[in-house]
Amino acid sequence: MPIRPHQVQAVPKPLVEGLEKLRQDLDIPEDFSPEVHDAARHAASNPRFPELDRTDLEFVTVDPEGSRDLDQAVFIEATETGFTVWYAIADVAAFVNPGDAIDVEAHVRGQTLYGPHQRTPLHPPELSEDAASLLENETRPAVLWQLTLDATGHQTARTVQRALVRSRAQLTYREVQEALDHGTASESLQLLKTVGQLREQIEHERGGVSLQIPEQEVETTNGEWHIVHRSALPVEGWNAQISLLTGMAAAEIMLEAGVGLLRTLPPADNASLRKLRETAKALRIEWPSEMDYPEFVRTLDPERPDHAAMLYSCTLLFRGAGYLGFNGETPENAQHAALATHYAHVTAPLRRLVDRYASEVCLAVSAGELVPEWVTAALPQLPKEMEASNRKASAYERGIVNMVETFMLSPHVGQEFTGTVVEVDETGEKGRFIIRKPAVEAGIKGVDLPFGQEIRVRLVAAETGNGQSRFELLQPSELAPSSSTGSSGAASVGSTSTTER
Structure with missing residues (x-):
């Protein structure tokens, strides 16, 4: 995710027109209709609470700073033979009825879209950031997973059912990482590290792989917008392993029942x-x-x-990921190649449409009941809806990043930068390069581009309105003897300074 979801800042004037045009071009709505807001307020006041009460479990949420749409809460305890992972997922179906105004709009949107200045949520904020969100010290209906692991971290049993839960604290990734580093984390969070590391090792043994590429992120600080390359904290990986564990358990349930919705990725040829x-x-x-x-x-x-x-x-x-709905027969070639196993999305229903449907399949199968007809009827169409939504989300995020890049670069037209060539086409004359600081990715043309090596470029143009910047490759004869830039090899781009480091 290249956009920080928690930032809500005024849009700098040079970006206003471009961002508005981007939203219009992609048909991204500004708000929900009054009908949907009314339905959400009614749903928030009339939830369907389950009978099972597990508010005794000491759940916490771990999310980016400032998040309000909290899908997951975790509690882990040690047992004589290993671990029990309790994972509570926001129960959207406790508020949303099939075919109601909220549900219809969710199918149009598919997922939450994030910008540095605003969210475009899948569900109205009355639900996604309030009544259905697993907020601190609030009792909430949840889809509760109980995953039993042995001492090596392998799953030995699983159950899923509806229950009431209460999160004890809303924590950020950085807070948890610091607590773990300083030895002040709770026992459950210490076990999050232990189990996360065991699951990472299992992923390695299974043949799964994660690409540790620093992501471009748009940040806003004190009203200023900028882009950074950010590497994930270790705790983010450990936390992700709990979500992956749950998604794998869900896939097992659906495959055994012959009905469900999987997240797939074809194997590399x-x-x-x-x-x-x-x-x-x-x-x-x-x-x-x-x-x-x-x-x-x-x-x-x-x-x-x-x-x-x-x-x-x-x-x-990693290209070609998608969804596969099935009902009545076990699908072939349905694995997620990067994970080297079967997998399903069930842990982010506030932000992603398919998770609600996959969760309902698992709940019904685990209870020995028929999968609701409204779920099975949607299985053929959901992959297409999500594919369209993913295309829109990618275009929106890329468009924002491009505009912020050009916004940052615009005062520095004519300056030189050092970047690394990370892609070259078959001709060797067209490719892409990255600059570490500022965190910029751009196209470049030249003769015999040196793949994987550093190049020196000059910024020729930066048009904020359409998010387009243009660089030219400098030849050795054009480089001045005094153009050394130290370790970063880039011009400093800030609100006032243009001095090279």
Whole structure:
């Protein structure tokens, strides 16, 4: 996610027109209709509470700072044979009825869209940021997963049912990381680290892989907008492993029942793998023939320019993710190749439409009941709806990042920067490069672009309104002897300074 979801700041004047045009071009609504707001207020006042009360479990939420749409709460305890992971997921179906105004609008939107200045939520804020959100010290209906693990972190049992829960604290990733680093974290959070690390090891053994590429993020601080490359904290990975564990358990339930909705990614073809090995060879990165792809990826350091270029090339194998609905027969080729297992989305129903449907399948199957007809009727269409929503979300995020990039760069037209070439086409004359600081990704044209190596470029144009910047490649003869830029190799882009470091 390249946009920080918690920032709500005034839009700088040069960006106002461009951001509004982007929203109009992508048909992104500003608000919900009065009918949907009225339905949400009524639903918030009339939830369907489950009979089971598990407010005794000491749940906490762990999210980015300032989040209000809290989908998940976690509590982990040690047992004689391993661990019990309790994972509470916001129960959207306790408020939303099939076919009502909220449900119809959710199908139009598909997911929550994030901008640095505003959210475009999947559900009205009366629900997504209030009545249905797992807020601190509030009793909420939830889909409660109980996942039993052995001492090595492997799942040995699973149950899911509706229950009332109460989060004890709303924590941020940084707060939890600092508590773990200083030894002040609760026992449950210490076990989050333990279980997270065990699950990461299991992922490695299974052949799963995660690309550790620093993401571009739009941040706003004291009214100023800028872009940074941000690497995830370790606790974010451990927390993600709990969500992945739950999604895998959900996939198992649905596959055994022969009905459900999976998140899929096709396996890499041999041609793509051969191309990656050729890329590694071109970058002079050692990739032994007996080393498989996941193990190779784990040897790469994103802070090294040549390794960063290799990691960007590896994204080739992550393309083609989608959803697969099925009812009546077990689907073939339904694995998520990056995870090397079957997987389903069930842990973010406030922000993603499919999760509510997949959760309802799991609840019905686990209770020995028929899957509701409103769920099975939607299974054929949901993958198409989510595909359209994902395209819109990607275009929106990329459009915002492009505009903020040009906004930051616009005062520095004519200045020089150092970047790393991370992509080159077949001709060798067109590619993409990244600048570490400011965190910019851009296209470049030139002869024999040096893939995986640093280049010196000059900013020729930066048009904030349409989010387009243009750089030209500098030849060695154009470089001044005094143009050294130290460790960052980039001009400093801030609100007042234009001095090179």
